[in-house]
Amino acid sequence: MSAEPRTSGHSDHVALVDVNNFYVSCERIFDYSLRNRPVVVLSNNDGCVVARSQEAKDLGIATGEPFFKVRRLMDSHNLAVRSSNYELYGDISARVMELLGRFGTWQEVYSIDESFIGLNGTLEQVRDTAVQIRAAITQSIGVPVCVGVSATKTLAKFSNHIAKHNPSMDGVCIEQLMEPALVSRIMSQVPATDVWGVGKKTGQKLTGMGVQSIAQLKATDPQLIRKKFSVVLQRTVMELNGQRCIGPVEERSDKGQVMFTRSFSTPVRTREAMDQVMSIYAQKAASRLASEGRYASLLTVTAGTSRFATSAASFPSAQIRLVRPTRDPIVLTKIAVAAMNELMEPGIDYVRGGVILSGLSEHPGVDELDLGLLGSTSAEESEKVNVSDVVQQVSQRFGAKAIGLGSAGLAKAPEWSMKREHMSPRYTSDWDELFTVQA
Numbered sequence: 001m002s003a004e005p006r007t008s009g010h011s012d013h014v015a016l017v018d019v020n021n022f023y024v025s026c027e028r029i030f031d032y033s034l035r036n037r038p039v040v041v042l043s044n045n046d047g048c049v050v051a052r053s054q055e056a057k058d059l060g061i062a063t064g065e066p067f068f069k070v071r072r073l074m075d076s077h078n079l080a081v082r083s084s085n086y087e088l089y090g091d092i093s094a095r096v097m098e099l100l101g102r103f104g105t106w107q108e109v110y111s112i113d114e115s116f117i118g119l120n121g122t123l124e125q126v127r128d129t130a131v132q133i134r135a136a137i138t139q140s141i142g143v144p145v146c147v148g149v150s151a152t153k154t155l156a157k158f159s160n161h162i163a164k165h166n167p168s169m170d171g172v173c174i175e176q177l178m179e180p181a182l183v184s185r186i187m188s189q190v191p192a193t194d195v196w197g198v199g200k201k202t203g204q205k206l207t208g209m210g211v212q213s214i215a216q217l218k219a220t221d222p223q224l225i226r227k228k229f230s231v232v233l234q235r236t237v238m239e240l241n242g243q244r245c246i247g248p249v250e251e252r253s254d255k256g257q258v259m260f261t262r263s264f265s266t267p268v269r270t271r272e273a274m275d276q277v278m279s280i281y282a283q284k285a286a287s288r289l290a291s292e293g294r295y296a297s298l299l300t301v302t303a304g305t306s307r308f309a310t311s312a313a314s315f316p317s318a319q320i321r322l323v324r325p326t327r328d329p330i331v332l333t334k335i336a337v338a339a340m341n342e343l344m345e346p347g348i349d350y351v352r353g354g355v356i357l358s359g360l361s362e363h364p365g366v367d368e369l370d371l372g373l374l375g376s377t378s379a380e381e382s383e384k385v386n387v388s389d390v391v392q393q394v395s396q397r398f399g400a401k402a403i404g405l406g407s408a409g410l411a412k413a414p415e416w417s418m419k420r421e422h423m424s425p426r427y428t429s430d431w432d433e434l435f436t437v438q439a
Contacts, residue, residue, distance in 0.1 A: 012105065012118050012119070012120055013118070013119045013120070013121075013123075013126050013149050013150070013151065013176075014116060014117075014118065014119075014149065014150060014151065014152060014153050014155075014156040014244070015104070015116065015117050015118070015119050015126075015130060015133075015147055015148065015149045015156055016110075016114065016115075016116055016147070016148045016149075016153070016156040016157050016159070016160045017100055017114070017115050017117065017133060017145050017146075017147050017160075018113060018114045018145060018146055018148075018160050018164075019096060019113040019114075019137075019143050019144070019145050020143075020144045020145065020146060020164065021051065021052070021053055021054065022051070022089070022093075022112060022113035022143070023041040023050070023051035023082075023084070023089060024039045024040075024041060024051055024052065024053045024056075025143040025144060026085070026088055026089050026092045026143065027039060027041065027082050027085070027088075027424055028142075029092070029141070029142040029143065029427075030424070030425075030427045030435050031424065033080075034053075034080050036055070037053075037055055037078050037079075037080060038052075038053055038055035038056035038058075038059055038061070038073070038077060038078065038079045038080065039052070039053040039055070039056055039079070039080045039081075039082065040052050040053070040056050040061060040070065040079065040080075040081055040082070041082050041083070041084055042067055042081065042082070042083050042084060042422065043084060046067055046083055046421055046422065047066065047067060048064050048065060048066050048067060049061060049062070049063055049064065049065045049066075049067065049070060050063065050064075050084065051063075056079065059073060059077055059079070061073070067081070081422045082422050082423065082424055083421060083422040083423035083424075084423075085423050085424050085426060086257075086297075086298065086358045086359040086360065087298055087319075087321070087358070087359060087426040088424065088425075088426050088427060088428060089112065089257075089358070090112075090257060090298050090300055090319065090356060090358030090359065091300070091319050091428045092141065092143065092428070093112045093113065093257065093356070093358075094300045094302055094317055094319065094356055095140075095141050095317070096113075096115075096137060096141055096143065096145075097109050097115055097261065097302065097354070098302050098304055098315050098317055099136060099137060099140060099141065100115050100117055100133065100137075101117070101263075101304045101307075101315075101352055102304065102307040102315070103117060103119070103129060103132070103133050103136075103307055104117030104118050104119060104307070105117075105118040105119065105120050105308070106118040106263045107261075107263055107352060108261075108263075109259050109261045109354065111257075111259075112257045112259070116153055116156065119149065123174055123176050123177050124177075126149055126174060127149075127172065127174045127177060130147040130149055130172045130174065131170075131172055133145070133147055134146075134147055134170075134171050134172060144171065145171065146160050146163040146164045146171045146172070146173075147160065147163065147171065147172045147173070148160025148161065148162065148163050148173050148175070149172075149173070149174045149175065149176075150174075150175035150176060151175075151176065151242045151244065152239040152240075152242060152243070152244045152245075152246070153196070153239065153244075153246050154195065154196050154197070154236055154239035154240055154246065155175055155239060155240065155242070156175075157195075157196040158175070158187075158190075158195065158196075158214065158240075159173040159174070159175040160173065161190070161194060162175070162178075162186060184215060187213060187214040187215035187218060188213050188214075188215040188216075189213065190213060190214045191203070191212060191213060191214070192206050192211055192212060192213060192214055192216065192217045194214065195214055195217060195236060195240070196236070197232065197233070197236050198217075198233070198236065202229065202233065205228075205229070209228070214240065217236075217237060217240065218237065218240040218241060220237055222234045222237045222238050225237050257356055257357065257358040257360070258285050258288050258289055258292075258294075258296070258356070258357045258358075258360070259285070259354065259355075259356045259357075260281045260282075260284045260285045260288070260354060260355050260356075261281070261302070261352065261353065261354025261355070261356070262281070262352065262353065262354070263351055263352045264277075264350070264351050264352060264353070267349035267350060267351055268303075268349075268350045268351075268353070269346065269347055269348065269349060269350070270346055271341055271344065271346055274303065274340055274341070274344050274350065274353065275337045275340075275341060277303075277353050278301060278333070278336040278337045278339075278340050278353065278355060279333050279336070279337055281336070281353065281354060281355040282299075282329065282332045282333040282335075282336040282337070282355045283329045283332075283333055284355075285332070285355050285356075285357050286327050286328070286329035286332045286333075286357075287329070289327040289357060289360075290327050293362060294327065294360045294361065294362055295325035295326055295327050295360065295361055295362070296322065296325060296326065296327065296332070296357035296358065296359060296360055297321065297322050297324075297325045297358075297359035297360075297361065298319060298320070298321055298322065298357070298358045298359035299319070299320050299322060299332060299335055299336060299339075299355065299356070299357055299358075300317070300318070300319045300320075300354075300355070300356040300357075300358065301316075301317065301318055301320075301336050301339045301340045301343075301353075301354070301355055301356075302315075302316070302317040302352075302353060302354045302356070303315070303316050303317075303340060303343075303344060303350045303352065303353040303354075304316075304350065304351065304352050304353075305348060305349055305350055305351060306349070306351045311348060311349060312345075312348055314344070314345050314348050314350070316340065316343030316344050316345075317343075318339045318340070318342075318343055319428075320335055320339055321359075322335070325359075325361055332355075332357070336355050340353070
């Protein structure tokens with residue numbers, strides 16, 4: 001007789017919500033011709049493949065494959081090709097994360113397409129909430145997600161993996177509601193390298209110890225793992241055994257975005273407090289950009305009230321296209337603070353907020369190239385700051401194309417702009433490219 005699925009009373013559960021094939025899913029929202037056909041999204045300057053639909057994966061197209069090698073499939077296999085549309089992806093990501101925050105008791109955005117959230121209640125109630133999350137995102141935004149729920153972040157990641165690879169689950173896997181024998185069987189079949197945080201090199205060393213599957217890693221002595229590897233992998237083993245020991249995760253940056261979002265320990269109610277939040281988050285995000293040698297052309301700010309609040313709900317969010325790519329913390333802080341200041345409602349309890357930098361490139365804007373060789377005076381510097389403020393205010397109110405300094409004021413993109421010959425419209429962030437519906 002098989003073991004019965006586990007149940008529990010009210011407690012805090014960890015959910016990992018992940019958008020399936022994120023870049024491709026964003027492209028499919030507004031272009032139905034991309035449904036049920038192979039689609040690839042290209043890297044900066046249309047160099048190589050960075051994202052694939054399942055249909056493209058089935059054709060054998062690999063991530064990182066040069067575009068010229070797959071170009072022939074456009075005719076022979078109806079392959080659709082899109083340049084990276086960071087403006088669209090950034091906006092869709094912000095919408096998904098904001099919506100997810102309404103369901104969780106806490107939220108930690110992990111990447112452009114993944115977020116951990118806390119869910120309270122019995123396992124049956126949590127399953128109902130997970131189904132609601134998936135339905136809400138599908139209906140309100142139009143991208144498919146999978147939801148994995150378990151006792152720890154590592155197991156939530158594993159549960160999400162199960163949901164993705166088992167269509168019969170309809171995108172939702174509550175690990176504690178599965179038969180333990182079935183979970184063990186799946187763990188014995190999945191490589192240890194599929195565990196969150198276990199890389200290829202670590203996997204090779206584990207194989208040398210006879211540890212190849214997740215089940216074998218779970219059964220390994222945590223102290224031995226710490227001795228031979230690190231405390232990080234020891235925590236992974238402990239989490240596989242249901243012991244929660246991985247704290248808040250730092251938002252990681254990827255090829256498309258740098259994010260810094262947090263749930264507040266106490267609600268933020270005033271503009272002054274929110275200004276401080278936006279200032280800190282913008283400067284942290286700018287610091288991360290600087291450490292990676294990259295520049296942002298888009299800034300998104302978000303905030304939100306609790307789903308469980310009895311007072312008025314508010315979920316302000318705005319995306320600002322920058323006058324020029326920058327990583328200047330002063331510029332980014334000013335814009336983030338100003339944008340949120342206009343949107344938030346004083347007196348309402350905001351429990352989370354965030355700053356997202358996207359449209360990343362390795363090319364700086366005009367001002368970033370100024371090495372001070374022109375001998376500008378302090379008065380000139382002051383005038384430069386004032387002009388910069390005016391440009392920011394006008395661009396925020398009337399759009400980035402309304403005004404600009406130097407090459408930023410030209411309609412033609414500067415020479416260093418990324419090559420994006422296959423880019424779809426920026427449906428949600430450019431007035432000139434809004435989706436048009438005709439009856």
